[in-house]
Amino acid sequence: xxxxxxxxxxxxxxxxxxxxxxxxxxxxxxxxxxxxxxxxxxxxxxxxxxxxxxxxxxxxxxxxxxxxxxx
Numbered sequence: 001x002x003x004x005x006x007x008x009x010x011x012x013x014x015x016x017x018x019x020x021x022x023x024x025x026x027x028x029x030x031x032x033x034x035x036x037x038x039x040x041x042x043x044x045x046x047x048x049x050x051x052x053x054x055x056x057x058x059x060x061x062x063x064x065x066x067x068x069x070x071x
Contacts, residue, residue, distance in 0.1 A: 007021065029049070035049065036049060
């Protein structure tokens, strides 16, 4: 699941207004000093933040299973 989809789902679940995604990401990176990385997953390079994991509650069922195995 893409992070922006989870962000919107979270905001809707708690009745919060969604900020512009780019603005939200900049604030998040600044607040938590996140490091960018670009690993290869399933043969594709993807952008991510090192050390960030989605709460299984907001992931799809298949991702929930994977995240719960990691946690």
